Every structure is written in structure tokens, then in C-alpha cells.
Amino acid sequence: MDFILWNNNNEGxxxxxxxxxxxxxxxxxxxxxxxTSSGTWVIVFDGTEYTGNVWKINPGTTExxxxxxxxxxxxxxxxxxxxxxxQSFIIYKQEPAFWNNSAWPSKSQLIQLQEYQALFTENxxxxxxxxxxxxxxxxxxxxxxxxxxxxxxMSGTGSVSAxxxxxxxxxxxxxxxxxxxxxxxxxxxxxxxxxxxxxRCDINGTKDGDWQDQIRSFLLYNYQPxxxxxxxxxxxxxxxxxxxxxxxPTSSExxxxxxxxxxxxTYTVDCPDFTEQSAKQSLxxxxxxxxxxxxxxxxTKYGMSLTHENPALxxxxxxxxxxxxxxxxxxxxxxxxxxxxxxxxxxxxxVIDTVDFVAWYxxxxxxxxTLGISEEAADAFVDxxxxxxxxxxxxxxxxxxxxxxxxxxxxxxxxxxxxxRLCTTVAKPFNASVYxxxxxxxxxxxxxxxxxxxxxxxxxxxxxxxxVQGWQQENSLDGGTYPFDQAAEYTYESYPxxxxxxxxxxxxxxxxxxxxxxxxxxxxxxxxxxxxxLLGFKIPDTxxxxxxxxxxxxxxxxxxxxNTNIMTPPYNNVSSGTSYYTSDVIDSVYNYIxxxxxxxxxxxxxxxxxxxxxxxxxxxxxxxxxxxxx
Numbered sequence: 001m002d003f004i005l006w007n008n009n010n011e012g013x014x015x016x017x018x019x020x021x022x023x024x025x026x027x028x029x030x031x032x033x034x035x036t037s038s039g040t041w042v043i044v045f046d047g048t049e050y051t052g053n054v055w056k057i058n059p060g061t062t063e064x065x066x067x068x069x070x071x072x073x074x075x076x077x078x079x080x081x082x083x084x085x086x087q088s089f090i091i092y093k094q095e096p097a098f099w100n101n102s103a104w105p106s107k108s109q110l111i112q113l114q115e116y117q118a119l120f121t122e123n124x125x126x127x128x129x130x131x132x133x134x135x136x137x138x139x140x141x142x143x144x145x146x147x148x149x150x151x152x153x154m155s156g157t158g159s160v161s162a163x164x165x166x167x168x169x170x171x172x173x174x175x176x177x178x179x180x181x182x183x184x185x186x187x188x189x190x191x192x193x194x195x196x197x198x199x200r201c202d203i204n205g206t207k208d209g210d211w212q213d214q215i216r217s218f219l220l221y222n223y224q225p226x227x228x229x230x231x232x233x234x235x236x237x238x239x240x241x242x243x244x245x246x247x248x249p250t251s252s253e254x255x256x257x258x259x260x261x262x263x264x265x266t267y268t269v270d271c272p273d274f275t276e277q278s279a280k281q282s283l284x285x286x287x288x289x290x291x292x293x294x295x296x297x298x299x300t301k302y303g304m305s306l307t308h309e310n311p312a313l314x315x316x317x318x319x320x321x322x323x324x325x326x327x328x329x330x331x332x333x334x335x336x337x338x339x340x341x342x343x344x345x346x347x348x349x350x351v352i353d354t355v356d357f358v359a360w361y362x363x364x365x366x367x368x369x370t371l372g373i374s375e376e377a378a379d380a381f382v383d384x385x386x387x388x389x390x391x392x393x394x395x396x397x398x399x400x401x402x403x404x405x406x407x408x409x410x411x412x413x414x415x416x417x418x419x420x421r422l423c424t425t426v427a428k429p430f431n432a433s434v435y436x437x438x439x440x441x442x443x444x445x446x447x448x449x450x451x452x453x454x455x456x457x458x459x460x461x462x463x464x465x466x467x468v469q470g471w472q473q474e475n476s477l478d479g480g481t482y483p484f485d486q487a488a489e490y491t492y493e494s495y496p497x498x499x500x501x502x503x504x505x506x507x508x509x510x511x512x513x514x515x516x517x518x519x520x521x522x523x524x525x526x527x528x529x530x531x532x533x534l535l536g537f538k539i540p541d542t543x544x545x546x547x548x549x550x551x552x553x554x555x556x557x558x559x560x561x562x563n564t565n566i567m568t569p570p571y572n573n574v575s576s577g578t579s580y581y582t583s584d585v586i587d588s589v590y591n592y593i594x595x596x597x598x599x600x601x602x603x604x605x606x607x608x609x610x611x612x613x614x615x616x617x618x619x620x621x622x623x624x625x626x627x628x629x630x
Contacts, residue, residue, distance in 0.1 A: 002040040003091050005031040009065040021117065021132040022148040023090040023110075025049045032083050035062045041099060043110070044082070044089040046071060049127055054104050055082060074104050111191070115168035116222040120154065120215075122147065124161045124194045135169050135220035136279040136298065141177045142216055160215045164191045170221040172233050175200060175214045179277045182208055183233040187224075203231070219279045225298060225327040230429040234300045235325040237272040237425050245421040247503065250481055261481045263474070263500055263517070265407030266309040267414045272422060273303040275322070290335055295326040299333075306418060308411045313342045317408055319415050328376070329426045330383050334419075339395065341408055352390055371541060372442075373510065377434040381508035384423040385536060388416045388513060389551050392534050393570045396555050409530055409557055413515035416534060417505045420513055427508065434509050442629075447512040447539070447547060449504035450626045455488045458499065458622035465614075466491040471501065487519075492615050495608030496521040499619055511538045512547065514623050518615060520608050527559035529609060531616050537627050547627045549573065552585045554616055556593060558609075563600045568592045586624075590617040 002020065007013035009032045018024070026048040036042050038060045046052040053073050063069055066083040073079050096112040098105040111126055113119055116135040122128030129147035131154065139145065143155035154160060163186075165171050171186040172179075182200050192198055195211040202208055219233075227235055243253045246269070251259035258269040276283070281296040283289065289301070301324050308317035318340045324333040334352040368378035396412050435442060451471075459468035468490035471483070487498040502516040518531040536551035550573055556566035571588040593613035602609045 002037045002093070003042050003089070004035045005086065006033040007031060009033050009067065011035070011062075011064065018091060018148070020148065021091055021093045021114070023050065023088070023126075023130050024148075025088045025127060025130075027087060027089070029084050029087045031086055032066050033062075033064050034066065034086075036060065039093060041092040041095055042089055043092075043096075043105075044086045046082075046085045046087055048087045050088050050090065050107065050110055052087070053079060056099060111164055113164060113166035113169075115166050116220075117166040118169050118171050118218075118220050119164045120160050121162045122152070122159065124196070126162050126164070126193060128161075133220055135166075135222040137218075137220040138179075138278050138280070138283060139220075140179065140217050142218075143177070155216055157213055159213045161195055161212055162193050163195070163215075165189060168222055170224050170228065171218060172221075173211065173215045173218045174233070175208075175211075175216055177216045179217050179219060179233070180274075181216070182214075184211065185228060185233065219277060219298075221279045221298060223297065225279075226430070227327055227329065232429060234274070234277050235327065235329045235426050236429060237274070237302055237422065238428070239271050241428055242272065242421060242425040245424060245505065248481060248483065260484070262410055262414070262484045262503065263407070264485070265410065267411070268307040268309070269414075269418050270305040270307075272323075272425075273305070274300070275303045276301040288336075289322075289324075290333075294324060294333060298327050300325050300327075302422070304418065304422070306411075306415060308407055308414070310342055310407070315340070315342050317341050317411055319411065323419070323422060325426055328380075329430050330380055331387050331419075331423050331426075332383070334387065334391065337391075337395070339399075339411075339415075341399070341411075352387065352394065368510070368538075369436075371539070372436050372440060373539075374433050374436050376432050377508065377510065380423075380427060380432070381510040381538070384420060384508050385511055385538075385551070387423070388420050388507070389534075389536060389553070389570055389572075391419060392416050392553055396532075396553070396567060399555075409532055409555070410515075410517050413503065413532060413534055417503060417513065417515065420505045420507050424506065424508065442539070442543065445539075445629055447506050447509070447537070448628050449502060449512060449514050449623075450628065451483070451502055453626045454499075454502065454622055457625040458488065458490065458618060461618045461621045461625075462490065462492060465493055492608070492611050492618070495611060496523070497608070497615050502623065507536070511536060511550070512627060513537075514627065516619065516623070518619060520612060520615070522606055522608070526605065529559060529606075529612065530557040531555070531612060531619075532557070533616065533619065533623075535620065535623055537624075539629050544630075546624065547629050549585050549620075549624055552589050552620060554589050554593065556596075556612055556616075558600070562602075566593060566596045586617055586620045589620065590614070 001017040003018045006015045011033050036057050040059050042057040044055045067081050069082045070078050071080045071082050092112055094114050098109045118133050121130040131148045143153050146153050165186055165188050167188050169188050174183045175181040182202050198211045200209050200211050246258045249258050249260045256271045277300045279298045281294050282291045301322050304321050306319045310316050321337040322335045326332050399412050455468050455470045471486040473485050474487050484501050486501045489498045498519045500517045502514050504514045506512050514535045516533050520529040532555045534553055537547040538550045540547055553570045554568045568589050571585045590613050
């Protein structure tokens with residue numbers, strides 16, 4: 001305990017103990033001995049509400065008999081003793097600035113906070129019950145906590161009417177629990193002696209009232225979080241921005257979800273759900289978050305939920321996961337990943353953290369910086385790129401084994417594009433500079449994939465082996481929406497194949513992901529074989545060149561169940577001794593599939609399977625031709 005008062009001398013009789021920086025404005029004046037701990041300064045008053053005569057008590061002080069401790073007025077005249085005279089006091093955990101002054105402190109001088117503290121009081125002018133909080137701190141519900149040494153809760157009528165922040169405290173208050181509702185960001189060394197005079201506005205700036213007795217939760221940071229100068233109270237997902245990144249949705253923005261179709265498969269992405277925020281690494285209450293690798297400076301969590309409709313099956317496919325962002329808006333962890341396929345097969349992965357990627361993209365950030373990319377932008381791109389590629393690699397390892405449904409097979413690219421678009425949405429309000437030179441001409445460039453050029457590019461690649469038709473709507477589809485109901489039909493060595501209209505999403509302004517599904521049309525009423533491709537590109541090293549293929553991975557599905565499906569390793573073009581890494585991404589994918597095909601069985605009507613590696617390679621080459629940065 002920091003301050004103890006006993007009713008009798010020599011630490012006898014009943015006692016009252018107090019811990020931590022605080023003030024008590026009205027106590028029973030019935031004390032005859034006291035003690036302060038080391039590192040604790042206490043100023044006591046013989047009047048209530050910190051008025052009357054003053055006694056400053058140093059750390060480590062013990063007074064066994066207050067009947068022998070004289071009490072003086074401001075002129076130095078003796079007015080009595082301190083036995084049964086203490087009616088209010090303030091505890092400090094660092095020496096106040098006024099401590100060694102002979103003059104008595106003014107009331108405003110009495111409010112002394114340490115650097116990372118914030119003071120809340122029940123009444124105006126810092127009177128009534130009070131409590132000091134030490135940052136970093138999360139308080140999700142003030143109705144669950146009371147004032148210091150008092151059972152009165154800190155939420156509701158007559159709860160918080162004044163507050164003050166320390167010199168290193170960055171405080172965000174909310175008018176709803178769990179860091180929701182209207183908010184106010186309060187920088188260091190701010191004093192609000194009457195919250196009735198402080199406007200409370202919604203996120204659009206519309207006035208909702210004042211902050212008197214309106215604080216329901218707060219976050220206290222011990223540094224200026226990077227999102228502070230954005231319009232938001234956290235790394236924020238603006239649904240309008242998120243919705244706008246999806247190609248040709250069939251839902252409206254007001255539906256609070258994104259619905260879009262690829263081929264005849266319908267995918268739904270619910271609005272990202274803000275679930276938790278912390279000003280430190282851990283939470284103040286128990287939760288199932290794995291916080292070991294989360295940032296010590298705080299984080300924000302969004303829950304994601306996606307659905308693939310299965311009208312012909314008993315249950316829809318679902319995918320849920322939690323995405324954690326640091327205060328810079330960078331994705332740092334994926335947890336609680338759960339994918340249910342037709343309600344019968346579950347794919348779970350507890351945690352994917354940035355620490356998983358040390359070997360995967362080590363050194364790439366530095367390489368980007370040599371191209372005139374800012375360190376902040378390079379870090380953001382590498383983090384997003386790594387998360388998307390790691391997710392595809394980890395989860396396709398399960399999906400490729402069990403799926404016999406093309407829509408299920410493509411569900412994973414939908415998840416990966418969603419993750420990429422989520423990161424793009426969170427990053428937008430930070431408006432970070434991408435290039436170190438403010439006059440860099442690339443500021444006006446953008447990454448893009450030209451779907452319209454793809455059939456012509458593929459035709460050039462397979463010239464001599466077959467012919468390619470332009471994009472055509474597939475009339476055989478049960479439903480489907482333009483343009484994802486289109487496919488390019490072609491032959492390769494006289495065997496029929498099709499490539500469906502590709503989906504692409506830009507990654508942190510410095511890269512782009514392109515995914516697509518290929519079909520080998522077997523005929524004779526057999527199910528088609530499928531190939532799913534995910535390719536990732538970064539900006540070129542030289543302005544005017546094509547973007548660089550930086551990642552590729554493919555899965556091959558034999559939907560008749562006659563053979564084990566094929567999943568390639570993830571390949572990239574970063575030099576490494578690891579066998580999964582190579583400088584020739586396309587040939588590596590080709591060689592792996594070709595090697596696996598040597599053990600694949602095929603009937604007389606399935607002989608086109610022997611060209612699956614060739615067709616995959618041709619599609620990768622054509623996709624590369626259609627990616628641009630200008």
C-alpha cells in the first residue's frame with residue numbers, strides 16, 4: 001500500500017489503505033498515525049475538497065502519533081495538531097513540481113500526473129471521486145469498474161465530468177462500450193475541467209451533444225499511434241471503399257455485404273466486423289487471441305466471414321477468420337481461420353503471423369527501397385503479399401485434396417483477394433507516401449490486368465499447338481453475371497480447354513494478384529479437370545518494363561476422383577537455397593506439374609491430361625503479357 005491511516009497511535013486500531021495515484025476529497029477525520037511507502041508523495045488537508053491547511057508528507061515517512069505533529073497555516077502560525085484533522089488528501093507517485101516550494105500550491109497545481117497517466121473525476125473542476133489510469137490501458141466498459149477506493153461505477157449519470165492527460169498520454173474516449181460509438185481523441189497535457197463544454201460529434205462531424213457523463217470506454221496509449229492523424233479512432237475499414245474494390249458486385253453497398261459471381265458460383269463477403277482493439281499487446285480481460293506476436297504498441301481486430309453458395313449440396317461453404325492490424329494499418333496476424341466445405345470438411349489454422357515469413361521474403365523490402373520506394377510502403381507491400389501467398393499455400397494444401405466442386409476449388413482465391421482488398425482498404429486513410437521522391441513520375445502509374453487482351457496473348461503463346469477464341473458467355477451456366485460468366489475456349493494439340501475470365505486485385509499500390517480457373521473439357525459426360533492459378537506481381541525494376549512475376553502456385557483437380565490431385569509448392573523469384581524458391585517461376589510450376597503427371601492415369605477420352613502442364617504454362621505466360629504498370 002502507498003498510504004495507510006490508522007485510528008490510533010503507533011499504527012493501532014482500525015486502518016484505511018490506499019494504493020496508486022489518487023485523491024480523496026472527503027474522509028473521516030479520525031486518524032492518529034500514518035505511513036507512506038517509498039516512491040509516494042502525499043499532501044493532506046484539514047478541509048474537505050483539498051482545502052484548508054496543508055501538510056506535505058515525503059516518501060517512506062512513518063508518524064506514530066499525530067497528536068505530536070503540529071499543524072500550521074499559510075503564514076506559519078500554529079493552528080493545532082494533525083490528530084483527527086485530515087479530511088482530504090492526494091497521493092502522487094512521482095514528486096510534484098511544487099513539492100519543494102515554500103508557498104502552498106494552487107488547486108490547479110495539485111493535479112500532477114505522470115507522463116503516461118490520465119485522470120478522470122466524478123464532478124466538475126476535478127472534485128468528487130477520481131481515478132488515475134496508467135497507460136497503456138484498455139477499459140472496454142467503465143460500468144464494470146469503480147473509482148479509487150469507492151464502489152461507485154464510472155459510467156452513467158454523475159460518472160465522469162472532468163479529465164486530464166499526462167505529458168505522454170494519448171487518450172481516446174468513446175460514448176459506447178468496447179470502443180464503439182462517437183469518439184474523441186485527446187492529446188497529451190489536455191485539461192477538461194467541465195466535459196459539459198466539450199462537443200461530442202459522430203464520425204461525420206454531426207454534433208450529438210457533449211461529453212458530460214457520456215464516457216463508456218476508453219483507450220490510453222503511451223505514444224501517438226500512427227492512425228492519430230486519420231479521421232478514425234483505429235486502423236479503420238471503410239465499407240464503401242472495401243465494396244468498391246470488388247468487380248461487378250450483384251449486391252448494393254447498402255446491403256452491408258459484397259455478393260459477386262465467378263462462373264455460376266455465388267460468393268458473399270460480409271462487411272468486416274470490428275471486434276476488438278487494444279493499446280497494448282495483451283487484453284485486460286481473458287480472450288482466445290494469441291497475443292504472443294501481436295505488437296506491444298496495440299492492434300485492431302476485424303472478423304471476416306465469407307460464403308460460397310452450394311445450391312446442389314446440403315450446406316454452403318463458409319470461411320471465417322480474424323485479421324489483426326497494427327496501428328500503422330499493416331496486417332500482422334490471421335487467427336481463428338475456419339473453412340467449412342459443405343458442412344462436412346473443416347480446415348482450421350490457429351495462427352498465421354508475420355514471423356512466419358522471415359524465410360519467405362527476407363530482403364525484399366530492402367530491394368524495393370533501392371527502387372526509390374519508401375521503407376513504409378515497401379514494408380506494407382511485403383507484409384500484404386506474404387500474408388496472401390502464405391494463406392493460399394497453407395489452405396490450398398487441404399482444399400485441393402477434398403474438393404470435387406469447381407466453385408469450392410475457386411473459393412480460396414476469393415478468400416485471398418478479399419484479404420488483399422481488406423489490407424488495401426485499411427491502408428487508404430494513412431495516405432502513406434509510396435516513393436521517396438515527391439516528383440517521381442510513377443506516382444501517376446497504376447498496376448492493372450487487361451482481361452480484354454488475354455485471348456490474343458494466349459493465342460500468340462500457343463501458336464502452332466492450337467487456336468483460341470475470344471471471350472464468350474458460357475450458355476451452359478446456371479446463372480452467372482458479366483463478365484465472370486465468360487470463358488476463352490481453345491484447343492491444345494486438338495484437346496479442348498477453356499480459361500475463365502480472370503480476377504485481379506492490386507496490392508499496396510506496388511503489386512497485383514491475378515487468379516483464374518482453367519478447365520480441361522473431357523466430354524463423354526465426365527467431369528472436367530480443373531487448374532487453379534494464383535500469380536503475384538511487383539512493380540518492375542526499370543520504369544517502362546513489365547511488372548515482375550514474383551509468386552505463383554497452382555493446384556490441379558481431377559474431379560472424377562481417378563487420381564490424387566496435384567498441388568505445386570509456392571514459387572517465387574527471390575534467390576534462396578530453399579528448394580521452393582527459384583528464379584524461373586513459370587518453368588518451376590510447369591516442371592512440377594509435368595513431373596506429377598507421369599503417374600496420372602487417363603482413359604482414352606482423357607488423353608488431354610498429359611498437356612495440363614503445358615496449358616498451365618501457356619496461361620501463365622499470357623497473364624504476364626497482360627499485366628501492366630503505367
